[in-house]
Amino acid sequence: MRLEAQQLGYRLAKDNWLFRNIDLTLEPGQITGLMGPSGAGKSTIARILAGFIQPAEGSAVLKKALQHENRERSSAIGGAVTDKQGWKRRRTDGSIVRKPGGNTVPYPVQLIFQHPEQAVNPKWKLQRIVEEGAKPDQELLSLLGIDPGWLDRYPRELSGGELQRCCLARALACKPSFLIADEMTSMLDAITQAQIWHAVLGIAQQQGMGLLVISHDQPLIRRLCDRVIYPWETANENKKVTVRG
Amino acid sequence: MKPDNLAMPDTASGGKWLNRRQRAVIAAIASAMVLFAVLGFGLALPGSGLDARLEIRNQPPSLSHLFGTDWLGRDMLTRTLKGLTLSIFVGLAAAASSVLIAAIMGLAAAMGGRYMDHIIGWITDLFLSVPHLVTLILISFILGGGVKGVLIGIAVTHWPAMARMIRAELLQLRETDYVRLSSRLGRSRWWIATRHLLPHLLPHLLTGMLLIFPHAILHEASITFLGLGLSPHQPAIGIILSESMRYLSTGLWWLAFFPGAALLLIVRSFDRVSEYIRLLIHPASAQE
Amino acid sequence: MTVLEIRNLSVFFSRYYNWFRKRTEACLNGLELSVGAGQLVAVIGSSGSGKSLLAHAVMGILPRNAGWSGQMLYKGELLTPQLQQRLRGRELALVPQSVSYLNPLMQVGKQVRMSGGGVRSRTELRSMFRRYGLESQVERMYPFQLSGGMMRRVLVSTATLGGAELIIADEPTSGLHAELAQETVMRFRELADEGSAVLLITHDLESVLPYADAIAVLYGGTSIEVAPAHYFSGDGTMLRHPYSRALWTALPRNEFTPPKGKPLVRPARSAAGCPYREYCESASEACRSGQIPVRRVNEGWVRCIDAT
Numbered sequence: 001m002r003l004e005a006q007q008l009g010y011r012l013a014k015d016n017w018l019f020r021n022i023d024l025t026l027e028p029g030q031i032t033g034l035m036g037p038s039g040a041g042k043s044t045i046a047r048i049l050a051g052f053i054q055p056a057e058g059s060a061v062l063k064k065a066l067q068h069e070n071r072e073r074s075s076a077i078g079g080a081v082t083d084k085q086g087w088k089r090r091r092t093d094g095s096i097v098r099k100p101g102g103n104t105v106p107y108p109v110q111l112i113f114q115h116p117e118q119a120v121n122p123k124w125k126l127q128r129i130v131e132e133g134a135k136p137d138q139e140l141l142s143l144l145g146i147d148p149g150w151l152d153r154y155p156r157e158l159s160g161g162e163l164q165r166c167c168l169a170r171a172l173a174c175k176p177s178f179l180i181a182d183e184m185t186s187m188l189d190a191i192t193q194a195q196i197w198h199a200v201l202g203i204a205q206q207q208g209m210g211l212l213v214i215s216h217d218q219p220l221i222r223r224l225c226d227r228v229i230y231p232w233e234t235a236n237e238n239k240k241v242t243v244r245g
Numbered sequence: 246m247k248p249d250n251l252a253m254p255d256t257a258s259g260g261k262w263l264n265r266r267q268r269a270v271i272a273a274i275a276s277a278m279v280l281f282a283v284l285g286f287g288l289a290l291p292g293s294g295l296d297a298r299l300e301i302r303n304q305p306p307s308l309s310h311l312f313g314t315d316w317l318g319r320d321m322l323t324r325t326l327k328g329l330t331l332s333i334f335v336g337l338a339a340a341a342s343s344v345l346i347a348a349i350m351g352l353a354a355a356m357g358g359r360y361m362d363h364i365i366g367w368i369t370d371l372f373l374s375v376p377h378l379v380t381l382i383l384i385s386f387i388l389g390g391g392v393k394g395v396l397i398g399i400a401v402t403h404w405p406a407m408a409r410m411i412r413a414e415l416l417q418l419r420e421t422d423y424v425r426l427s428s429r430l431g432r433s434r435w436w437i438a439t440r441h442l443l444p445h446l447l448p449h450l451l452t453g454m455l456l457i458f459p460h461a462i463l464h465e466a467s468i469t470f471l472g473l474g475l476s477p478h479q480p481a482i483g484i485i486l487s488e489s490m491r492y493l494s495t496g497l498w499w500l501a502f503f504p505g506a507a508l509l510l511i512v513r514s515f516d517r518v519s520e521y522i523r524l525l526i527h528p529a530s531a532q533e
Numbered sequence: 534m535t536v537l538e539i540r541n542l543s544v545f546f547s548r549y550y551n552w553f554r555k556r557t558e559a560c561l562n563g564l565e566l567s568v569g570a571g572q573l574v575a576v577i578g579s580s581g582s583g584k585s586l587l588a589h590a591v592m593g594i595l596p597r598n599a600g601w602s603g604q605m606l607y608k609g610e611l612l613t614p615q616l617q618q619r620l621r622g623r624e625l626a627l628v629p630q631s632v633s634y635l636n637p638l639m640q641v642g643k644q645v646r647m648s649g650g651g652v653r654s655r656t657e658l659r660s661m662f663r664r665y666g667l668e669s670q671v672e673r674m675y676p677f678q679l680s681g682g683m684m685r686r687v688l689v690s691t692a693t694l695g696g697a698e699l700i701i702a703d704e705p706t707s708g709l710h711a712e713l714a715q716e717t718v719m720r721f722r723e724l725a726d727e728g729s730a731v732l733l734i735t736h737d738l739e740s741v742l743p744y745a746d747a748i749a750v751l752y753g754g755t756s757i758e759v760a761p762a763h764y765f766s767g768d769g770t771m772l773r774h775p776y777s778r779a780l781w782t783a784l785p786r787n788e789f790t791p792p793k794g795k796p797l798v799r800p801a802r803s804a805a806g807c808p809y810r811e812y813c814e815s816a817s818e819a820c821r822s823g824q825i826p827v828r829r830v831n832e833g834w835v836r837c838i839d840a841t
Binding site: 037160191192217220222 | 781785
């Protein structure tokens with residue numbers, strides 16, 4: 001599966017564009033870094049790709065190669081296109097991905113936020129939070145360094161690093177094809193950051209998952225990513241995506 | 246060497262005997278006991294105290310008639326308790342229906358799209374722009390007074406402020422990362438509404454009801470006092486108070502004093518409990 | 534001259550641990566720190582290490598269910614709640630973490646001028662804004678209209694307009710991209726060079742390192758090491774505490790490897806012993822009990838038994 005975004009644009013008001021003409025492609029199993037000036041809309045791109053909000057123009061599409069038909073079939077992240085497995089968008093505002101039977105399934109692009117405290121329901125215990133999408137197996141929990149004792153607690157009793165691990169477990173339990181990490185570790189100290197990234201890289205490799213790393217930390221991006229994209233520069237120059245590293 | 250500086254607010258070091266949660270629970274239990282005592286006695290007392298016995302009329306409080314008797318010789322204690330029981334029922338029913346209307350309106354405004362929001366916002370403003378009492382009088386007058394008129398009047402006038410709060414709360418909640426994420430994890434709207442949104446609203450609904458309850462009782466009493474509420478044959482607090490006004494100047498102070506004090510006690514105790522609950526669920530003051 | 538000296542500072546909270554009982558929990562434990570005039574000291578710590586509490590304790594703005602013990606000396610004078618109240622916003626300034634500390638309904642210029650009680654003249658504000666590259670129209674903007682970078686500059690100017698002698702900045706660089714973070718820290722360096730004492734609280738070692746005089750490492754609610762900034766270089770062998778060394782090697786620009794052994798790092802919460810003992814390779818029985826003594830080494834100090 002490939003995630004392709006073409007000519008994305010998003011505006012805050014009628015003639016107030018946050019960005020326009022953004023192109024980017026995510027390949028499975030590849031770790032891509034996204035860099036851009038602060039305030040340029042990195043988080044907005046992350047939210048569009050994960051289907052949280054709709055772009056004002058352009059499209060984000062999941063492309064799946066169908067061997068037997070020898071062509072590609074795409075399922076739009078916005079729009080009502082059915083793909084091979086029968087994922088169907090009920091509404092264009094992107095609220096639900098449905099299977100034909102009416103059961104809902106987790107979305108294949110998952111997003112990890114910068115502030116884990118805001119990404120969990122403060123009234124739920126972590127057991128319930130972690131299992132919201134699908135039940136994570138023991139191996140995943142131990143890979144992420146999650147102590148079973150945490151699952152019996154409320155979010156306010158855990159530190160930011162511990163909560164972020166739980167958010168990762170929740171997202172990864174859904175076996176997404178792509179994981180978008182929006183400043184995932186920028187609120188954490190260096191040791192926790194290194195631990196979390198080592199775990200995530202291992203899981204990504206093992207599952208052939210594509211990763212989009214959004215960060216302002218250049219050394220981190222250089223460490224982690226197979227390639228780094230600067231979509232704003234290319235949007236301005238209207239050229240193809242620069243590939244570095 | 247100077248002594249170590251130790252600054253500790255009294256709430257933390259135990260400067261008060263009990264912490265706020267303990268006080269809240271005690272207040273809640275006390276109010277509940279008062280409420281049940283009134284309801285229990287009100288229902289259990291024989292109706293004979295309400296019969297006119299002219300030979301013992303206008304008696305000041307005594308052991309046989311703790312609250313005295315009125316100008317027809319009716320026992321004021323029985324009248325007060327029966328009246329309070331009716332008032333509490335009316336208050337509870339009105340507060341509950343008010344909260345229900347508020348919840349439905351707030352939910353519809355927050356979840357039902359832009360037009361729904363506009364329409365409900367307009368209705369809310371309409372109700373808020375007229376003073377409670379005026380709308381209430383109008384409604385009970387149209388419905389011809391009685392328990393039904395008062396009940397519907399109170400229920401219909403008290404929801405707007407709360408509906409607004411619920412709408413704002415839901416709009417904010419809907420935009421939080423964890424609610425938005427939930428649909429990405431494959432959860433349906435209904436699932437999100439019942440698991441994420443509703444549990445969050447429940448404490449608000451409960452406090453809302455406790456806050457409306459004393460209002461409802463007071464409004465019931467006041468429109469009955471004005472003669473637009475319950476009929477004079479029913480032993481309602483409002484009736485008792487309005488009738489006894491006429492006898493105050495003749496020195497029959499107990500006719501108004503005891504029923505008034507009893508009403509105040511019920512209203513204050515509920516006010517206090519709801520205030521505690523409000524402080525406890527508010528994050529800024531929850532740990533104090 | 535030492536502007537702020539903190540000796541054995543503990544901060545505790547009383548919280549409900551079940552429905553009815555309250556318990557007092559220590560969040561900072563025996564913290565030691567000092568900042569001199571013209572110095573920029575960075576306080577580094579992981580999330581939940583009590584960094585912000587340190588700032589709030591010095592400013593005297595802890596929440597109502599918190600208390601503290603120990604000594605805080607401002608220019609040799611004991612910091613009492615009364616003194617804090619008097620100095621706050623004038624000689625003591627806090628640069629808060631986010632715009633949520635600004636009044637959303639008030640124009641930015643007005644807020645900055647009114648910060649710390651006294652009202653400053655418009656010309657003073659204008660020159661301050663010019664210095665931080667803020668155009669004059671920013672004065673009339675509301676907080677929500679500011680971009681991340683502008684907001685940060687406004688917050689810095691709030692604290693500096695009064696000519697504060699002690700400036701405490703709480704996570705001034707979080708969420709900023711590298712250049713902006715650098716610019717922000719540089720502002721604080723300038724303020725230090727002008728004679729203020731600056732305490733910079735952050736989890737981001739990398740962005741403060743080039744500008745700081747000394748680094749104080751916080752872990753598990755206590756300061757475990759204070760070292761000159763240049764100790765954080767090479768392979769980090771100049772650092773004395775194993776946690777500081779682990780922090781240094783875990784940086785993306787160094788090895789990017791977490792310490793071996795247990796996969797997670799949650800400090801031991803008890804007041805006794807070293808908070809890092811569970812993860813330390815050379816931990817011994819002596820690390821488990823008592824208060825680990827502070828040991829002076831060359832230009833800093835460390836709280837570790839093994840330190841030489």
